[in-house]
Amino acid sequence: MDKLAPTLLAVPVEGPVDNATYDAAVKNHVQKLSKILKDQSGDIISHGSNFLELLDPSVHSLSYLAILHTLLIPGPATSVSRDTLLEKLLIFLLTFDPIQCRYAGSHLHDLFLLAGGGDILPPSAAVEALATAILRLDPTGSMLTTAHVCLARLAYSTNNVEPALQAIDKNIVFFPGMANPTEPKYLCDISLPPPAYVARETGLTGTLKPPQVMEYDLLCGLMYCSRREWAKAYAAFERIVAFPTREGGVSKIMVEAYKKWVLVSLLLKGKLVDTPSYTGASASKFYGSLAKAYTSIAVLFVADDARELKAEVDKNTTTWLDDGNGGLVKEVLAAYQKWRVLGLEQIYSKISLSEIRQQTTSAETGAPLAKDDDVEMLLQNMIISGMLSGVIEKNDDGTTFLTFLSPSTNLSEQGVAQELASSAIRLKQLQPLFKATRDRLGTSKEYIKHVIKEEKRIEKSEPDPTLAFDAHVDDEDLMGGVIATG
């Protein structure tokens, strides 16, 4: 224990220092740690719990990590009580020093996956801890890692969506294994873009394959569906539907996602919109033929006949259940009448509830609602959820009616300015992402070759002024001859 203490208890860097010093100090510390791990793992296992008590995970992150890793992998050590060990793991995940841990490599990643496996920690705690940890390591959350996929799987399968949202709400724009990785000078540099330190080379993520990338988005979409956040679900499914393809590729997940995307599109926009223009051509073809049942529902959804929609839905019940879309289809049926009511907004400014009852049909039963009170309830739900902007009023003679409010009256000049400003800020926040991509692609071999080639081509094709003049004259002579003889 005494032999281990000086190394484990050492604080690699103290106080603010420049990148070079930090880098050297931490690298040195990591070297010592790995030596201990190699030679004296038995001692760590036996004294581990003492050290964990002594160490502060936010200061001695690397030492803490090393001990935890030894104790937990391959299996939880018996020398420490399981509860203590798990508690320490949680504390570590929630408080580790992200800069230090950049140097930890695959050890940190191993712990992420262990937590995300869902076997040792209670799922709700695991999801929360893992989501926090992922964001501690990469605060922008813009880089997809194997831990993300792990998190999504765990959160969705154990229905702990809420705590995972902080991580999955982030826009993913980077992926492991991108070409032309720049070797960062100092791993601790806080200005580094995420892909520079979260990489396979640093061990902070594993390798991802296209199915896993899509699976992540699919799981995100499903989670948003379970929270009825249709807009986010729509975006998530759309990312899969329009996944980049090459040589006519298409995959099963894309088709599955398309089916869900169609249904969510009905819920969110009331109709089926076209797939994004950049959707793969062959993928679109497959969508058309493999998701016919879904597109036919979409056609009926915008028509006036609720009974036909219901019949079509009932006819294909097994299809929905086989695809795992039974719940979404039910939602679509429930939403049908709401969208019919919204359609009335295009025709009426005020309309009595009994007229609404006559003009719209519920697709759940295939019949109009029984009482005007039911209509009122439906409308109230729509108004509360923000789907409908209108008010229910009562006349002197007792007829209840709905007044549609024009949606354009709600923003003041300041409000718009604010919205625009926040939008501008978000755009500015894209700048680093943009810069990272630009730097990476701008320095790739292929691009530089291309630039050189282009320059040469332009140099070559730059015409000699005298030559051009000659050609011009020649040309004119030819034409003159043709006209004269013809």
Place this chain on the structure above:
Amino acid sequence: MASDQHLLTYFTTMDNQGSIIVRDTPKLDLDLYISNYQGRSCFERLLLIGQCSVPLCVDALKAAIAEAKSGKDIQRYRDAWECMRIAAPDEPEAVFDQAWVTSTEKSNKVETHRLEAELKGYKNNLVKESIRIGHRDLGEHLEAIGDLNAASETYIKMRPDASTQAHIQDVGKHIISIMLQKGDWPGVSGNINKVLLNGSSEQQNADQPYQKIVSGLALLGSSKYYDAAKCFLETGDSTIAQQHNDIISLNDIATYGGLLALASMDRQELQSRLLDNSSFRTYLELEPHVRKAVAMFVNGRYSSCLAILESYQADYLLDIYLQKHVFTLFSQIRSKCIIQYFVPFSCVTLDTMNAAFAKPGESIEAELVSMIKSGTLNARINTIDKLLVAVSVNPRAATQKKALDTAKNYENEALERIRRMSLASAGLEVKGSHKIGGNSLPGVGDIWYESGRGQVVPSESAA
């Protein structure tokens, strides 16, 4: 009474065949009407009236039979007689004239042979002009006996021997005449350009009425009302147009031009192209009610305009070219009237609208709903206060929304582009692997099912 019974069964069968039945008495006088026309279209007009108009049925059929017998087309006689037999079996014309049929059939055959033999002779002599005339004569004969396809083929054979512009024009006119009878509107449009001459302006002026009439009819047949209206309005010299009464009468030009213009042009255009058009005035004088209707529309007296048109609907429905389009045209004119009526107001009570447009005791609401739905009328109905309210556009709000949307779209697109670049550079695209293998769905079968995913989408076990 018995004759009524026959008429009833006759029109029931007609109705079952999907043809239009006109019960109202039209304003036209049959003899006067038909005397406006010449040539083969007379019979078609008479037969159509016989098939569609209840009051004029028997008279028209009688005239049709007489017209058929004056010609050489046996099939036409059979058609007219078939109608007559059901509609009025007691009339003398309902007896089938076998003697006439046999003799005409015989003489037709003899004539065909004669012309064919003549043509053969011309061909042997290799005189181009004679061959052309031979073809033309044979074609005209075939047309007269009702063999339109053969006639058209024969006319086409005239073309190689046509040596002057006038000849080519002649070929074109003959072919177009067949196409008009067959209702081949795209064919007519295609051929009309071949009739165009690039000769002197005098010649062009003389040909203008024919071109405009025929292309007008072709456009009408293809439901391109605006272009058709322009053609009829530009017909020009009425004395030349009169010569083409085998196709259309001057009255028809006025009616077609007026109706189509009403349906497709706005007020200003109606004023400048129709009412202020001096050459079209001569036509309008023949059909003063059309002029009146247009003037009413331009002056904003929409209900009177509609009333005039309504009263002439039966006449329009008995016209061979107009019949199919009458209902569409009428509803278009009506919608236009409603829209125009509403333009100066921000809010109109439904009662006023009913008074102006609906039949007594009926409500216009359903029609308004369908117009708003189709986007032709930009207004909202208030069923509580019984109002039709104009939609006030708020450009400021629209601009604000547009600005915000643009910003949002830009953001999304920028993100998506970066994402796609990253995916591409990480080599994460879905690749179309084995090109054509045993698997008909390339890549669809790839394995993404993993042990952890079983409970995520339960259905996956089926995959």
